[in-house]
Amino acid sequence: MTRQELQDLIAELANEFGVPGVAAGLWYRGDVSYVCHGVTSIENPLPIEEHTLFQAGSIGKTLTATALVLLEAQGLVALDAPVRRYVPELNLSDVTAGDQVTLKHLLNHTAGWEGDFFPDTGEGDNALAGFVDRLNELEQLTPPGTVFSYNNAAFCLAGRVIEKVTGETYESAIRRLILEPLGLHESFFFRDDVMTRRFAVGHKTTDGDALEVARPWGLPRNGAAAGGIVTSVSDLLAWARFHLRGARDDVEAQYLPDNPRLQAMYRPTLHMPGCAFGDAFGIGWFLTKVGNAWLVSHGGSTHGQEANLAFLPEHDWALVLLTNSSPGGMSFNEAATKRVLAACTGIVEPSVQTVSAAPSELAEYAGEYRARSMRCLVSVDESGEFVFAVSNELELNALMSENSEVPQSEPTVLRALLVREHADRYVFASGPLSGTTGYFERGQNNRVRALHLFGRWLSLVDA
Template sequence: MNNTISNNLEGLNDLLYEQMKEWKIPGMAVGIIKNGEIIYSGELGVRDVNQNLKVTKDSLFAIGSSSKAFTSLSIGILVDEGKLDLDTPIKKYMPNFKMHNKYAEEHLTLRDMLCHRSGLPRHDLLWYNNFSLSRKELVDRIKYLEFSKDFRETWQYNNLMYATAGYSIELVTGMTWEEFVKAKILEPLGMSSTNFSVDVSKKSADYSEPYAEKGEEIQQINFRKMDSIGPAGSINSNLSDMLKWLSLHLNKGNVNGKQIISEKTISELHSPQIPCELFPLKLDELQFSSYGLGWFIESYRGRKHVNHGGNIDGFCSYTSFLPDENIGIVILTNLNNPACAMPIAYYIYDKLLGYDYTAFNKKLKNEAEKIFKAMEADNKSTRNSKEENLTPSHSLEEYTGIYENPGYGSVKIEIKDNSLKLTHSNIEYTLTHKCYDVFTMTMMKYYLITLTFNYDSNGNIKSVSIPFEQTVKDILFIKQ
């Protein structure tokens, strides 16, 4: 740990350990830059609970959606080189690109994609845990996905649009997104340990295992491979490298005297493009929230705050800076909790800026508890809304088979242990009968959804409707 800690950071270690204890974070790496100097580098807790291996500044963590800023910076570099334009329809660079909404297809630009205003909802279950899709195949499936809003109507976070933006880099340069980021960003910055796949991280001598809270305990879970959706969130890095990344942004694109992206373009990445609200939580300290290009832009206590979190199975990261104060923070954790890193950054900023302690954790946890209680009530309502006809309309064998959707691929339904099991993207779900040909299943540990089997005029099961994306009508899978 860096022992050169400025006076206004006195007691920071104790504060961070308190935060780790409250959130049950096994391990965390925290770095702070002020006026171009690393004023704090904290290596806290363990990267491997079973082996009691300590976190170091070189321990690799998944940074999840904090990867998006690497994609937007890559696009920005190509804008400076005249190879891409933020406001030219993407069809110029990707002539075969198609969408369900034809107007959006013809007018969608890189700016639309990078600030999440395409009109397309997340549709994350198309790619989540799907190891077989190439990036091209992933982009090709977008044409089958229904829109939930009009084009440019509102902000809707969308990983598929970032995968598409990353794929455009390959089409105009001949380099994959990974190759471009490595050549144009990682190597100039000296980010030699940063990689794009958990398979690479696991070959390292110093990487963190992923953890999640299950009941009252913290348990190790499986890594999540994200290769196909890479430009949206596949990067793994460590504190040493991420502080170099943070310095690039605080220095307005300058690395060791070399401008790898123009000040004008990087300023645009850091500028509000569309109003947004990531969390339902209202904090008095936040005056507004917007999205730029690969970054959230807020007003925190009247100061411009540029930031982005990253959350993927077993990890939560946060990259953040106050450009006018020339202060930045990197937080890497190995806990599967999307809310744990952000309040820690707020605590640090308050300490640096001289504000009194604010109970951010309590506010976040109270809001999260309301959300989970509402979800539990919805789930209970779904389970209990129909009590009659508790026997399925068909035999279990009649529901089994392979069902196909051109966007979401296939689902397999089979009988195991006297109950129906549905497998999609290598994830198995248990189906619980509700009534008639209606069943329920639990996704992502919290979401209870209702799926309906449909039959033809002869009474034969012909399809199943599944609300994999709940902002549009159910996804229809046809029995093969």
């Protein structure tokens, strides 16, 4: 794919999905291309350029995971050790889980407690300590190490582990361990650093499908370890290339003397076929089977911004996409990744095949599924399609609004079908999330007990 072909593709997809601004970076077999399109904000439009800063969201979790792998190489932590070895004050609602949870459970989303917890514990250096003090408010849904469920709170706790073993703030430790050694000089955590540079603001769609600026812009400081990084496309592609070198093992990873530790991050620690984000999870990274290889990736969603980073070691290929629109940016990232991957490597990901079923056959899946920040009512219509009515709970709505009183939002209605030859899996059949997959989970009695939605484990009410 030439740079002009990439430029044309980005412009085409930005127009299709209503994305005001995009920065893309492509590495393929030694060649690098940066492509930018659009503006930073519809209210104060400045051209997107290579050094424009975007919120990378949960891609920052790969920094947290890599920092702990680095600290393990230095003998300061052990990923299989209990978290309480490093944070003895950890107090969870489930005492047994508090004794059992390890660092690896934090880094592969199997800690088992409710993961979307966003209290604001201030902007001081004690923000993460204050966050950890409130973890006992979270319900333990599954025993540690047993079920994948995307867990922001676990990564915040991982950030606190970094603070405890280094004696530094999380942000300072990440800068010393990763950003400075790798020359990532356009990556920041604090708004005062971002606001003196050109940066993108998020956008969301209104009820009339028009775009508006998403407010507030930033997240509380305690979310830094889970997704507070703000960076440029050039820095993020350099981060991908660092990991790509470690995965290929043909160039020494200068700042990780024990290179096999880096490679281990891209090996499955658990499998979750049918998950929205990948078929398996390593340490800090999603893994998707493409042919006979693992595509390594992580996305990032903040308020009105969507990012994605992916690399394929066997083909010496990496792609970074930064957008300032949600949910359009999510659809943009998925489409762009597939088309660039196919153009460069010839790998075409097959479309998910669906199967129709009689409404009576789907009745066992119907019901109310709930987690701390999300509620989903699943019903079945006369055509044999699932109807998902998904709503964020008030705590998450309040975080994403500047208003002190936030009404319950109207649910988003999504339609889904069963996936052919895969019992209990579904795929969204239309709309901006078309092609996104998930699955239902059964208990020991073989009855449906939970819904896996957008990577989250939602329990069936009264199951």
